[in-house]
Amino acid sequence: MTEQRLRIGLVGAGVIAHAHLPNLLRLGDVVVFSEVGAEELVATHGGEVVGSLDELLARVDVVDVVVPTYAHAEVVRAALAAGKDVISEKPLARTDADADDLVRRAHEAGRQLYPAHVVRYFPEYVRLKAAVEAGQLGELAVLRFVRSGGFPTRSAWFADPELSGGIIMDQMIHDLDIARWIAGDVVRVSAVHVRKGTVDHPVEAAHVLLTHASGAISHVAGIWGPAHLPFVTEFSATGTLGTLSHDSRAERNYTAELLDEAAVGGDLPELDPTEDPYFLEIREYLGAFRGGAVPRVSAEDGATAVRIVNAALRSVETGQPVDLEPAPAAGTHEGATA
Structure with missing residues (x-):
């Protein structure tokens, strides 16, 4: 007997929706609601536009939320209240309180909620995780992550x-989540940040230093630069037995990153469609909704990533490190203290 296709609702039509919708359509029938851009999104990829969030919720089995960050909590709450399992684009919410509230509501409703921390599905980071778990690097000491691209x-x-x-x-929440995924719970966060330029030509950068409960240290750097700046990621992880490193520029054989008026960088990495991490992520989540294996990222992981980010933002504001309690158990969440 052929398994019935899922009815999926996609809420939002921004840039990231163009990574989600084609993969959702491979796995189900999709309706889209967005106050802006829905018609263009569906014209490009397929699916059906609906006129309201209520109409979408009435027609679907599961919901994928890709609205702007500040609207995540409101839409996810509505989907959970309607009895739907939910995928939420990262971050799970803008504030610690909202992220914790979403996790609690999902547990109370008996629904599944997964934040789209897609970097956990990129092969280079999967390889790093496997190497660490296999003990190939020994005891982790220092990890470094860099992510850069054009200012959005x-x-x-x-x-x-x-x-x-x-x-x-x-941007940096991806690597902050990966650092915790690889090196374990974070107990202290320290950060610095700079914003320069004009409205038309902004540059923003930050450095975040994480101290893990294990004693390992992770340095995470992020850059939003000129529009022509290509999307680049790199990392290195060093332990007592060796080092594993990755640089996406080496894969593309870059020799220069100089201004070309005709060139535009990107918000998303270039992907091989046969190994698209967005598809792997969505397939895993939708499989879990159907009773399959538990995904590699949980709602609690999403809430913890939000806590780490907001601790970094408080560190930027105060100029002081912020201490975190160990990651809370499922259904319970503790705050950070400066």
Whole structure:
């Protein structure tokens, strides 16, 4: 007997929706709601546009939320209240309180909620995780992660730190989550941040230092630069038995990154469609909704990533490190203290 296709609702139509929708369509029938951009998104990839969130919730089995960061909590709450399992684009929410509330509501409703920390599905980070778990690096000592690309000027809310959390929450949360995934619970966060340039030519960068409960240290750096800056990731992890490193520029054989008026960098990495991490992520989540294996990222992981980011933002504001309690158990969440 052929398994019935899932009915999936996609809420939002921004840049990241173009990574989600084609993969959702491979796995189910999709309806889309967004106040802006839904018609263009569906015209490009397929699916059906609906006129309201209520109509979407009435027609689907599961919901994928890709609205701007500041709206995540409101839409996820509505989906959970309607009895739907939910995928939420990262971050799970803008504030610790909202992230904790979403985790609690999912548990109370008996629904599944997964934050889209897609970097856990990129092969180079999967390889790092496997090497660490196999003991190939020995006892971890120092980890370094870098992520850079063009400043996201396509929507004004990215430049408003109250709405987006800036580069640390929107971009660096990926590597902050990976650092915890690889090296374990984080007990202290220290950060510095700079924003330069003009509205038309902004540059933003930050450095975050994590101290793990194990004693390992992770340094995470992020850059939002000129529009022509290519999307680049790199990492190195060193332990008592060796080092594992990755640089996406080596894969693309870059020799220069100089201004070309015709060139535009990117918000997303270049992907091999046969190994698209967005597809691997969505397939794993939808499989879990159907009773399959538990995914490699949980709602609690998403809430913890938000806590680490907001601790970094407090460190930037105060100039002091922020101490964190160990990651809470499922269904319980503790705050950070400066």
